[in-house]
Amino acid sequence: xxxxxxxxxxxxxxxxxxxxxxxxxxxxxxxxxxxxxxxxxxxxxxxxxxxxxxxxxxxxxxxxxxxxxxxxxxxxxxxxxxxxxxxxxxxxxxxxxxxxxxxxxxxxxxxxxxxxxxxxxxxxxxxxxxxxxxxxxxxxxxxxxxxxxxxxxxxxxxxxxxxxxxxxxxxxxxxxxxxxxxxxxxxxxxxxxxxxxxxxxxxxxxxxxxxxxxxxxxxxxxxxxxxxxxxxxxxxxxxxxxxxxxxxxxxxxxxxxx
Amino acid sequence: xxxxxxxxxxxxxxxxxxxxxxxxxxxxxxxxxxxxxxxxxxxxxxxxxxxxxxxxxxxxxxxxxxxxxxxxxxxxxxxxxxxxxxxxxxxxxxxxxxxxxxxxxxxxxxxxxxxxxxxxxxxxxxxxxxxxxxxxxxxxxxxxxxxxxxxxxxxxxxxxxxxxxxxxxxxxxxxxxxxxxxxx
Numbered sequence: 001x002x003x004x005x006x007x008x009x010x011x012x013x014x015x016x017x018x019x020x021x022x023x024x025x026x027x028x029x030x031x032x033x034x035x036x037x038x039x040x041x042x043x044x045x046x047x048x049x050x051x052x053x054x055x056x057x058x059x060x061x062x063x064x065x066x067x068x069x070x071x072x073x074x075x076x077x078x079x080x081x082x083x084x085x086x087x088x089x090x091x092x093x094x095x096x097x098x099x100x101x102x103x104x105x106x107x108x109x110x111x112x113x114x115x116x117x118x119x120x121x122x123x124x125x126x127x128x129x130x131x132x133x134x135x136x137x138x139x140x141x142x143x144x145x146x147x148x149x150x151x152x153x154x155x156x157x158x159x160x161x162x163x164x165x166x167x168x169x170x171x172x173x174x175x176x177x178x179x180x181x182x183x184x185x186x187x188x189x190x191x192x193x194x195x196x197x198x199x200x201x202x203x204x205x206x207x208x209x210x211x212x213x214x215x216x217x218x219x220x221x222x223x224x225x226x227x228x229x230x231x232x233x234x235x236x237x238x239x240x241x242x243x244x245x246x247x248x249x250x251x252x253x254x255x256x257x258x
Numbered sequence: 259x260x261x262x263x264x265x266x267x268x269x270x271x272x273x274x275x276x277x278x279x280x281x282x283x284x285x286x287x288x289x290x291x292x293x294x295x296x297x298x299x300x301x302x303x304x305x306x307x308x309x310x311x312x313x314x315x316x317x318x319x320x321x322x323x324x325x326x327x328x329x330x331x332x333x334x335x336x337x338x339x340x341x342x343x344x345x346x347x348x349x350x351x352x353x354x355x356x357x358x359x360x361x362x363x364x365x366x367x368x369x370x371x372x373x374x375x376x377x378x379x380x381x382x383x384x385x386x387x388x389x390x391x392x393x394x395x396x397x398x399x400x401x402x403x404x405x406x407x408x409x410x411x412x413x414x415x416x417x418x419x420x421x422x423x424x425x426x427x428x429x430x431x432x433x434x435x436x437x438x439x440x441x442x
Contacts, residue, residue, distance in 0.1 A: 055378055076300060076304050077304060
């Protein structure tokens with residue numbers, strides 16, 4: 001047991017790591033001159049640091065051989081391409097690359113027209129968003145239709161991470177800071193989700209439009225959860241459950257719903 | 259960064275080569291063995307690969323990496339723990355402070371001098387949240403504010419986790435009969 005109030009506070013460690021502000025640091029220095037226990041605690045930290053500093057830093061596989069790791073990663077990323085963004089798919093041939101570029105330009109131009117027609121307000125801020133890589137067109141050709149489906153799948157895949165994160169949190173133990181990341185992402189995905197929903201409606205893709213609509217509601221509720229308290233999280237989770245959103249997103253992701 | 263996001267495989271490989279040591283080091287500090295460290299690092303880079311189009315500059319990716327590593331480490335640990343385990347919340351903090359890892363420290367930690375080995379095992383036995391914060395502060399030299407920002411946590415939480423880790427390591431010194439300074 002100790003009579004010193006500072007001994008069991010974070011102050012000694014913060015002093016040791018240089019994390020106290022100048023005034024606090026001055027007070028701690030003065031305190032250390034008087035308090036043998038805190039001096040001892042500081043000395044312990046120094047011993048810990050020196051002992052650990054002598055240990056090797058392990059920042060590579062055995063013998064520094066990364067070749068197996070890189071091979072595995074290459075396999076993993078190529079296996080990921082089915083749900084990865086188009087830009088990360090396997091390297092296209094030059095011809096395929098030009099076709100892809102041309103298709104993207106056509107889609108992008110169509111997307112601007114689509115946004116301009118759907119919204120009387122200037123469309124530039126939305127059209128300029130980087131997350132919508134190729135907004136949908138209103139009268140799709142077959143390749144454009146396929147591209148739209150691929151992009152929708154990719155958007156759902158990105159959004160699924162957020163929805164999964166929200167659905168699996170325990171409201172009793174989750175604090176606002178714990179799901180700040182999901183709230184931020186929800187806000188950034190919302191506009192794109194709305195665009196995809198409207199484009200799917202326009203194309204008569206009812207199932208896609210319905211899932212995008214459900215997702216839109218959940219993202220909207222999440223991004224508007226300013227207090228981020230337990231009730232807010234529970235409300236979002238109820239929305240996810242009632243709309244069976246995760247199941248629907250999985251079905252869409254597997255391609256059978258499109 | 260732009261080339262990697264554009265599908266240039268060699269650019270992505272170069273990006274991995276630039277960051278893999280940091281990722282592996284954090285993963286190893288967390289897992290304490292090569293097998294798990296490699297699994298965690300793989301998971302991290304697959305996530306990076308799938309998310310490249312979200313980052314315009316590499317600096318954005320670098321700060322995000324800590325969070326991906328943290329999530330991958332936590333997911334990895336969660337798969338090994340009973341359901342309901344959570345790493346950082348206030349309600350579980352006391353439990354984290356008072357509950358060491360059930361698994362003994364990995365044998366690979368037992369290198370170097372005796373004290374270093376004892377402390378390395380103690381670090382390996384720290385609860386997950388404390389271990390990550392301690393590693394990022396102590397080994398990576400990140401400030402508390404930087405750790406909080408990278409992990410998306412409140413700075414107070416990071417401070418408490420660091421304090422709890424340091425407290426436990428000091429206890430380890432005492433228990434090991436190490437005499438330092440005025441205690442000597």
